[in-house]
Amino acid sequence: MGIWNTIKHSVSKEDNERAFLDGITQPGEERGNRLCVCVSDIHLTDGTVGFQNLSQHAWQLFYNSILERCKNYYIDEVLFVLDGDIIDMIRSSRWAEKGIYPWERERTAEFSEVVNLIIREIVEQQHVAFFNMLKALPGRLSEESGVKQVNIVITLGNHDKELLCDQQALSYFYEQGLGIKVADISQSERQMLGRMYGDENMFANPTVAPYMPFYCGDTGFRFFTTHGQWRDKENSRSIPVETDKPGWSTSNGWQPHVWQKLGYAPFLLPCFGDSVAAGVLSTFIYKVKKQLADIDCNDLRLNSILDELDLYRPTYAALTRILKETSDMRSDGRGAGAIKIIEDTLYECIIEWLSWDFTYQSTSSFRGVCLRLGKKLLIWLKSLGYGLEITALAKLLKMIEITNKLCETSVKLSQMRRFPAFLAKYRHYQFQVYGEGHTHIPLQEQPDIPGLRPATYINFGTWRDQILLRKNRGYRRQGVLRSLYILDLVNRCEGENQPTRTFDYFVEDVVSWGDFKDALNESGKIQMKF
Incomplete structure (x- = not known):
């Protein structure tokens, strides 16, 4: 299992007509049947300020649904994207207990102690079943449905960036959480991630755990996704202009060439x-x-x-x-x-x-x-x-x-036209679907993008229970579990003018509520039995 395999890349550059992004997967025409699955904002916490994550039963049902689709469509390759905030390093009492906070990174030893404590509690205690299922997914799909390759991509969110500040914690997450040996990460992958963040040699040392990618794109799926914090001024840092460096704020929009010059500071610094x-x-x-x-x-x-x-x-x-x-x-x-x-x-x-x-x-x-x-x-x-x-x-x-x-909760057309997948300078990639998480509000929009085939914006919402306001007054606990599936299949229909491949996508929303969730409001913590 790799974080990011079969990647073709080019040096990031920009000219008057086209811009190129590092790490965009461009599969060949002879590829087999492919399935992309994307979810976001799981927010696995250490449970110290409440435990609201999905049960093992829910994850088992989700993994079973992936397996069934692999069997039904004779899938050869799976891309599983976890689009940011998979773990939550912020929502923890450990910061208050230790008297240090996420923005006090200069207190190196104390900061490292808290970050390592939180990630170990997440992986070893609270979410053992989730990580075991994640690590077992490639082998299970191979054995039970004949899938030949599984690529798992975890993009960077805004609640997991503290991991990037501590190599010990980040290496632990790779090896114990994902089952990926840091030393086994290929040099080509390290160079690609380095270029993404502005320095090809940034992760060249095989003992160094590389950052998680900031975005994921695949031309075969016509799909591009990023967590979405780059649009949120509360969760990205405005950088003032300096003599030798550009500035940036959310009003400037998508500017990876500027972020590279800034070392991606808007999204790595506390906010x-x-x-x-x-x-x-x-x-x-x-x-x-x-x-x-x-x-x-x-x-x-x-x-x-x-x-x-x-x-x-x-x-x-x-x-x-x-x-x-x-x-x-x-x-x-x-x-x-x-x-x-x-x-x-x-x-x-x-x-x-x-x-x-x-x-x-x-x-x-x-x-x-x-x-x-x-x-x-x-x-x-x-x-x-x-x-x-x-x-x-x-x-x-x-x-x-x-x-x-x-205020309007939907995204305006003028905003969607500035999304990276729909920008004219990336039109050559032929992306049609742009995905985001971050807001915890599941959305689906069909923007009119000039010069582009029909386009879709998907927000994945969050894979946690949510508290919703009832009409007039009151609250109710409800889960909205959204996942995006994209099929990139060989077209076996015979006849003239038949395309060689078929492309299809669908969103699956599992909306759950009931006595169990309602009972939490009156009786405290209870557990379901199956």
Whole structure:
């Protein structure tokens, strides 16, 4: 099994008409039947701030579906793309426990300790079954359906970039998680990944674990995908222009030639989203659960809600949810001690977040001014007593929620025309399908791209349970499991004017809800039995 095999590449360059990308697979005309499967945003966590990942049963069903399709279509080659954020190094209590955060990389020894601790807990304890199935997939497909080659590609997300900062952790992920010996990664693959990141010799040393690719493209499948963080200003870092280096921000769009000159800093450096996810939410969950345990609070419903706060997107929705719960508890006359712990800890975590230099360094000047004013307002309201700071927070979060509901969730045509697969300079690759994850919102759009055959934009959503707002009021836990399948098959139909190959794709959404998920809201953690 390789990360990326059968790759033809060219040196990245750009001229007036065409641009070329390293690592684009361009299979020959004599290839056999091929199947591409793509999923995104699994977010395998260490379980320290709630455990919301899919069960072993769900993964087994998914792998069985791949096997069945390989048998039905006599597949010779499989490309399995895991499109970023497969593991989640951010959503963990280990940062708060150790008193160090993902943006404090200069504290090398402490940072390394936490990163290695998290990845080992993910691979060895929480998700053994997933990684075992992933490593066994090539052999199983070969033995049971005759597949000759399986290529597994894991692209870089924004919640797994901390791995790239520590060679020990990254090597462990390759060898123990994926079953790939670092020393066995070929020089051609190392050179290709090096060129992708701007230096062909970057990973030339066979003891060095290379970075995960930033994108994946295959002309046989007419498919190009990347995680999608390059469009999100909260989860990519704006780089100012310097004398000898260009600058970049999300408004500049897709510019890999610029990113290479910057060493891909916009996506490797810590960003504002990290401070919200790890600095506020994960720290809040950890501190509240610790204090509730200290007072022997065994409220199963409350513990369940705390465990699932990590499911809410965006993060402010999680804070709205827990404040709604404390409001209901106060109205019911229950849990006064727990209410005080939750509200005091939330205030403390937000003030601490607003006191970090990194919070302001990683955001815009305008937002920085607003955050500083917000901090002063919260401190003043706290000094007045009566819980006014919590009331103000609740109202502010409600205003944000209403504003976001008024915004369009779909992607505009003008945005889609700037997606890399649809840019005129890459038209020679003849990509027709562009995939992304990142947003956790499954989408499918059919944009009109001038000069291109019918095009499709797919967002894979997330392979975790989600908390959805019900109409009018309330919440419900639901899973939306989306996978993209692309078939690149030999056309065996006889007759004139028949194409030599057929191309087809389909999206499979498994939407799940039921008593088990609903029961979590009342009774805490329970396990299904099959």
